[in-house]
Amino acid sequence: MNAFIAPHDPKLDLVLDREIDVPVELVWEVWTTPEHLMQWFCPKPWGVTACTIDLRPGGAFNTTMRSPEGEEFQNSGCFLDVVPLRRLVFTDALLPGFRPAPKPFMTGILTLAPIAKGTRYTAMAIHGDEDTRKKHEDMGFHHGWATALDQLVEHIKTKLG
């Protein structure tokens, strides 16, 4: 059953849309395997020290991020839609098993498409209101997600190439 995904709203959403020269299959692999995701998901010198991926609707998507000073931040959420090699939707508005979360912030929508060069990679963060979108932008969405994508491509080329 195909899911309904919110249409893009520039007032509420932040988008990273880029063509990258690595194949869709490997992008999917490094997004859905904890040992790979931990290597690229956070812009260095931040890092990911723990990751749980239960790849099904309602399944856990948890990460623990560590600051350069060693402080740790746990993020808990779940997947909403999983279309292998094409789309991954997850949110922090619901905990694993669809239980409402204490501090909803965003839903993430990753869309992949094969192209001659490799992959068209579209990552979108959708929010419930303009203030939350702005807060996310001020936290450094554009630089952060672009840097993580650079790390993803580098990781694929050096470890899976």
Added chain:
Amino acid sequence: MNAFIAPHDPKLDLVLDREIDVPVELVWEVWTTPEHLMQWFCPKPWGVTACTIDLRPGGAFNTTMRSPEGEEFQNSGCFLDVVPLRRLVFTDALLPGFRPAPKPFMTGILTLAPIAKGTRYTAMAIHGDEDTRKKHEDMGFHHGWATALDQLVEHIKTKLG
């Protein structure tokens, strides 16, 4: 792909579990068709004056409830898991299309099973913390959901029987 549903937690969840003498197919029909749902979903003298059902993950589940004094309350949410005749999961923590909602309150899990008598009907409201569970209980969960179920059975027997 089977979804992962949160295990029952008595501290966070409210449950209505009953055997009813109407068949699973008709229970599913009156839960998933706006013109039927509007007839039983709110304990009278409250009523439902509008309903949108887009029966797929991320699809809208919106209702407008009207108090006996004529005041209207709009509820917006979406479906998370749809297993025809067996399970329906929906939440108000996400708007249609999985966009985070302003005021998350609960996720609803309806589970149906055919039995000799008709249907075993289990409706669960799961919450993010004990305060929200208590608030829902104080709002009259047990009486309200039980009365709505009486109305559901009556509606099936008189209109679809």
